[in-house]
Each structure stands twice: as structure tokens, then as C-alpha cells.
Amino acid sequence: MLHTAAVILWKDLKIELRTKDAVSAALVFSLLVLVIFNLRWM
Amino acid sequence: MTDGSIALACKGLTKRYGRVTALRAVDLAVRPGECVALFGRNGAGKTTLLQIAGSLVRGYDGEVQLFGANIKKTDAEAKRAVGLVLHDTCLYLDLSVLDNLRFFARLYRVPDPDARARDLLQRFDLDTRGKSIARELSRGMKQRLAIARAMVHQPRLLLLDEPYTGLDEISCQSLSTMLSTFAREGGAVLMSTHDVERAFQAVTRAVILEKGTITFDRSAADVDVPAFRHAYWNVLFTGGTREATGDRAGA
Numbered sequence: 612m613l614h615t616a617a618v619i620l621w622k623d624l625k626i627e628l629r630t631k632d633a634v635s636a637a638l639v640f641s642l643l644v645l646v647i648f649n650l651r652w653m
Numbered sequence: 654m655t656d657g658s659i660a661l662a663c664k665g666l667t668k669r670y671g672r673v674t675a676l677r678a679v680d681l682a683v684r685p686g687e688c689v690a691l692f693g694r695n696g697a698g699k700t701t702l703l704q705i706a707g708s709l710v711r712g713y714d715g716e717v718q719l720f721g722a723n724i725k726k727t728d729a730e731a732k733r734a735v736g737l738v739l740h741d742t743c744l745y746l747d748l749s750v751l752d753n754l755r756f757f758a759r760l761y762r763v764p765d766p767d768a769r770a771r772d773l774l775q776r777f778d779l780d781t782r783g784k785s786i787a788r789e790l791s792r793g794m795k796q797r798l799a800i801a802r803a804m805v806h807q808p809r810l811l812l813l814d815e816p817y818t819g820l821d822e823i824s825c826q827s828l829s830t831m832l833s834t835f836a837r838e839g840g841a842v843l844m845s846t847h848d849v850e851r852a853f854q855a856v857t858r859a860v861i862l863e864k865g866t867i868t869f870d871r872s873a874a875d876v877d878v879p880a881f882r883h884a885y886w887n888v889l890f891t892g893g894t895r896e897a898t899g900d901r902a903g904a
Contacts, residue, residue, distance in 0.1 A: 618759040626747045629786070 658721070660685055660734075660810040660841035661706055665715035668701050668865075675701040677865040678715065685809065688832050688842040690852040692885055693862035699845035700740070702862070703812045706843065707737040719810065733761065736808035738816055742799035746788040750779055750798055753787055754805055761806035773801040778827070792819035800828065811835065813844035817851055829854040849882045863888060 627633050659682050666679040676698045683689050691699045704710040705717055708724050717724050719731040744753050751770055758766030774780045777797045782790065787798065796819045803811060811832070817825050825848075832842050832855040846852045852859070859876055861869035869884075 614762070615760065618756065621759070622745065622748065622752075622756045625752055626745060630747050 658684070659718070660687075660720060661843060662718040662721075663702070663706070663715065664717075666702070666705065666717060667714040668698070668705060668710070668712075675865050676705075676713070679862075679865070679867055681860065681867065681870075683810070683841045683843050685839045685841050686836055687858055688836040688856045689844070689858045689860060690856040691843065691845040691860050691862055692847065692849070692852075692888075693845070694889055697862040698865040699862055700814055703737075703739070703814050703843065703845060707735060707739075707812050708732055709737075709739075733806065734809040736803035736806070736811045738796075738799050738803045738811075738813045740814055740818075742795045744787045744795060744798060744802065746786070748787060749784050750774065750787055750790065751783040753798060754802060757802050757805045763806055769805060773805060776831070777801045778824070793821055793824055796820055797824060797828075809840055811840065811842045811844070813842065815846055816844055817846060817848050825851050826854070832856075849878065849885055853878050853881075861885065861888060 661681070661683040663679050663681045666676050666681075667674065668676040679698070679702065681689075681702075691702065693699050701710060705713055706719070706724075711725075720734060722731040724731070745756065748756065751774065754770035754773055755766050758769050763769050771780070771783070774783050777800065779794065779797060779801070782794065787795065790798065796816070800813070800816060803813075816828060820828060829851060832844075836842055836855075836857060842855075844852075844856075853873060853876070856873050858872055859869070859881065860867055868888075
């Protein structure tokens with residue numbers, strides 16, 4: 612189970628390093644969260 | 654527990670998709686050392702049969718056994734013995750060619766996955782493209798990589814859905830040679846194809862499926878290939894009949 616999870620993680624990290632899909636999506640999402648929470652407390 | 658005397662056994666296999674019956678009481682056994690070609694029109698049930706044998710489709714009547722184990726009662730050991738190539742190459746297109754093979758080798762816990770991956774790249778004439786991203790490969794190269802991926806864990810049964818698709822002449826010949834060698838060394842192959850000439854370079858048995866029923870099943874040695882081609886075209890263009898297929902395709 613752990614072996615399989617580690618192999619899949621290795622594969623996902625390899626793909627992520629190449630495409631940077633999740634990183635860019637996560638950055639945009641974090642920025643949105645920051646902006647929305649800033650507006651909420653203004 | 655597994656039994657090596659029959660690689661794949663289908664008994665009374667029936668599969669329905671709503672009102673459409675894809676397979677009707679199919680009885681088929683593939684033994685180690687056999688390379689069986691499944692011929693038939695589009696929609697005859699070839700892919701459904703391969704998908705059921707590959708444990709990808711459930712909800713059927715009858716019984717399917719892999720090396721003596723009923724595939725409904727999950728037997729991981731028996732399933733590990735299967736290598737599968739479908740229409741979709743099932744590759745990770747953003748991984749390199751080498752990493753695709755390494756990934757599956759590691760998943761299957763192949764000893765020295767790197768060496769196995771490099772060996773397969775050489776055997777499938779992809780060694781110069783090891784660092785290329787799979788997305789950048791041509792259709793034929795992707796097909797070769799998919800077949801290499803299916804063989805990474807040294808399966809005992811290969812299920813191939815139209816494996817010659819997209820391959821050039823040299824790759825087709827090398828695939829036929831490789832399948833013959835695989836069967837001679839004790840492996841079992843079940844493949845669907847429409848390519849009569851190419852298939853008969855490798856197969857030891859030919860089966861025709863018509864509307865979910867096996868209408869022809871003979872050893873390749875007993876088949877006259879031009880007569881078989883004629884009978885198969887009869888099946889393709891006119892729908893054929895059981896009797897006509899059997900009579901015309903026999904030696």
C-alpha cells in the first residue's frame with residue numbers, strides 16, 4: 612500500500628514539475644482566498 | 654490459487670448493454686503457447702470480451718477464469734499475470750517515455766525497474782526517444798510504448814485490442830515476431846484485429862465473432878489464409894452466416 616502510494620506520488624511530482632498545472636492553479640486560488648478574506652474584514 | 658493449464662477460460666459468457674447483447678454464451682479457452690486472433694465487425698463484441706478478460710467490465714453472466722481463478726473473486730496473483738493494451742494507450746502523456754515504463758515497473762515491483770525499462774525501450778526500438786515526452790510521440794510510437802508498458806511485468810497472458818493500429822510495416826513485422834516468440838516461450842495471447850495477413854504471421858488460432866457469438870474457431874494451421882480472408886470479408890460486408898464462414902475459411 613505504502614509502496615504503491617510512493618510510486619504514484621513520484622509519478623505525480625514528475626508530471627507536476629513538468630507541467631506546473633497544480634502549482635499555478637493553487638497560486639491563483641490562494642490569491643483569491645487572500646483577497647476575499649481581506650475584503651471580508653474591511 | 655492459480656492453474657497454469659488454461660490462461661483464459663470463458664464459459665457461457667453473456668454481456669448485455671441495456672437492450673443490446675454484446676456477447677451471447679461465448680465459450681473460449683486460450684492456453685499457454687497459443688496466440689489467438691479475434692476477428693469480427695465493429696460491434697461484434699471483441700473489445701467487450703477483452704475488457705471482461707482484463708477485469709475492466711463487470712455485470713456479465715457466465716464465468717471467466719484467469720489461470721484457473723474466477724476473476725469475479727479477486728485474485729491479485731492471476732490479474733498480475735495479465736498485460737493489457739486497449740484502444741486508448743493508457744500512457745501518462747506528460748511523463749517521458751522512460752518514466753512511463755519505470756512507473757509501471759515500480760508499480761508491479763519489477764526487480765531493477767530501470768534496467769527493465771531500458772531493455773524494453775531497446776526491444777521496441779524506442780531507445781533513442783527515452784527522454785522524449787510521451788505526448789510528442791507519433792501514434793505508432795505511442796502504440797509501441799503501450800505494448801512495451803503491457804509487457805513490463807512479464808505477463809503470462811497478453812490481451813491486445815487491435816495492436817497493429819498505427820504501426821508501420823517494420824513495427825508490424827517486429828510485433829508479429831515478438832508475439833510468436835512470446836507464445837513459443839509459453840505465454841498466451843488474445844488479440845482482436847482486422848488485419849488478416851498480419852495476424853496470420855503470428856497467430857496459432859483464428860476466431861470469428863459475429864453479433865456476440867463465435868462462428869468460427871480453428872487452428873491457424875488448418876486455415877487457408879486467402880479463403881479465410883474471403884470468408885471474413887463476407888462477414889464484414891454482408892454479415893455472413895455461420896455455415897458460410899466455416900465452409901469458406903477452412904482449408
